[in-house]
Amino acid sequence: MTDSRFSLPTEVAAEYFDGRSARAHAVRLRVAGDRLLIEGDGVQRGEPLASLRWPERTRHGARLMHLPDGASLHCRDSLEWDTWSAAAAGRRDAVVVRVQQRWKWVLASMLVLVGTIILAYDHLLPLAARGVVALLPASADEALGEAALSSIDAAGITKPTTLPPAQQQAVREAWARAVSRLPAGEVPTYRLEFRQSTIGPNAFALPGGPMVLTDELYRLVDGNGDILVGVLGHELGHLRHRHGMRMLVQASVLGAAAAALYGDFSTLFAQIPVVLGQASYSRGFEHEADVDSVRLMKANGISPAVMATFFVKVRQPRPGAKAPSSPGLQLPIALASHPADADRIRFFEDAARER
């Protein structure tokens, strides 16, 4: 071969394998017209350039080219191969390969990647989840909610209520009156359930309708009808927006995406974004439900400020009560797991001022 420092190479040395035997043939490759000529060590063949599967350029690694009949060409000197294929065969890198080989473009790709992930996470995924949930029939919500309720009952998180039937009836009637003041068609299917709970004062809604009010919450607010409308209005908001289903769809998609990114290294690592992501989506859902709660309270002439005092009350340590830490993980839409932070209190106070 001619010295490649001074003139462009017209030939390159390679090894030829016929695909039937493991024997290597030392050959030389050159291009004549639109054909690749392979010659040497008993091999003599020509192949149309278009029929070849050319290797991509990388900094490390051998060059392996596939011929249509299963034969292949191997070249260990990748630099010689690249110079020859560009000069003699007019090979140009694909766009993807060019991007991969330049740090500048790789860094740009990283920025676009981060931007895409943020966009997808903030807007596309919630939107897609809404779309998927809109396609799912309400019966899916019901099946899911009933299964969840029976498993919560079975796990001993809730027990049969100890509230006297008269009190239950009073709450039901007051609640039905409050809901009747909402515009028709904006009330989702719901079923009010009473339970004694082992997780302290709480209320939660499950997909498809079950809304659970615990005896402990009822007693904490002394059966105050205004606060109960606010709390149950929040849960009704979860039902109206089908938050349970949306959470499930989002968590599934997020889990799949995380597994695609890191799953082949560690499943534990892949779970981290799912847990973090769910917490942040859950805060968004809580806000939507709070908006519904305020709307219901205003329709009933109740000042949303009662919810601000309720939050203070529910956070106060009670004698004999356990720290309200664990239930949040089991019931992502349970009231006690909400971040009762200053933001939410301020939201209700602002809503009260706006009349």
Place this chain on the structure above:
Amino acid sequence: MDTDTQDTWKPTLAPEALAERPLPIRFTGSGSEYFRIWIVNLLLSIVTLSLYRPWAKVRRLRYFYANTLVDGHALDFHGNPWKMLRGYLLVGALLVCYSLAGHFSKGAAVVAVVIFAVVFPALLRASMQFRLANTSWRGLRFRFSGSLGGAYRAMLPLFVPTLLFAILGMEMTDPLHPPAWYFKAIGLVFLLAVVLAPLVWWNFKRYQHDHYGLGQWQTKLTIGPGSMYGLTFKVIGVMLLSGIAVFALAMIVGVVAAVVIGAGAGFDKEAFMRNRGMMTVVFGLLGLAFYFFALIVPVPYAMSRSQNLIWRNTRCDEARFDSKLRFGALTGLTVRNWLLMVLTLGLYFPFAAVSFYRMRVESVTPQLSGDIDRLQAQAAAAGDASGDAAGDFFGIDIGL
């Protein structure tokens, strides 16, 4: 090659007797280059809602293979991304159904486990067929010749404990007050699973290592389940020891932390209680350390010892394998990779993948006692690409 010549090779099953030639394996890829490939693959996969993954996979495999030199000759990957896309979609649909089923009812979950158990062995077999049939060395395709029936015999025992647990869960009508038989049954299934696990695992590895082929070579696993039991006992021993060590360490650090915090508060009970927040942080970190250290020794131990055991006892007529994956080195690498992964928020992943692959693959050395030039291709059927996607999805790969 005709049967006569094969017969002349048959009696030489003790390769030590022949002049052996090692075929050293070298990996020449670099973490920084794989990083560049990985980032671009990731971007394209996300932008295309993961439809680009088969192309990304082909590019990744071709990079790793072109840098894996066995006796100076690189491996090659021939998979067609369009075929792989079909498999990817099929398996994706299956997996979505499987993961959703559990949310709706217990019965659906059991049905899903059954369907999974029925489909999975066929998919994994197809995956191994596809992967090997599309991998070549010196122009010759590898092959996986395990039968479908063999796949079920090898893998169905893996699902039996899960299925029994699921059925037991369904039989229990009042979960709040489980009947006495329930605990006995659970205990029995668990014990049986533990006792039979090495046998079941050996049965599975034998299915794989009895059916790899290249040319007229056909590998065979030459150990019985006894060795797998020996390995399991050692792994359990290492797990117990590292568990005890980590527990002792946690106790010491915990006592020291309590004393230090207590001393800082002048052994004032009130102040001690006020420092509970700090105690929670300390014990939280301890718990995390416990988790990592309890796994960080046994996992590389099991991985290195089982790779060595299985490959050292895999051989064919004209070749056998040396495997010298060192436990200490693998542990060091695992710790380093984990730390850097966490510190770089995952950006170190491609570097970790390259160094991990390099250590595992370079630790194996085929020992050749025949003439490589006489190796001839045999007729082999290419597997279905959906199997390959399944193997990828479930993280079960063929090890080499």
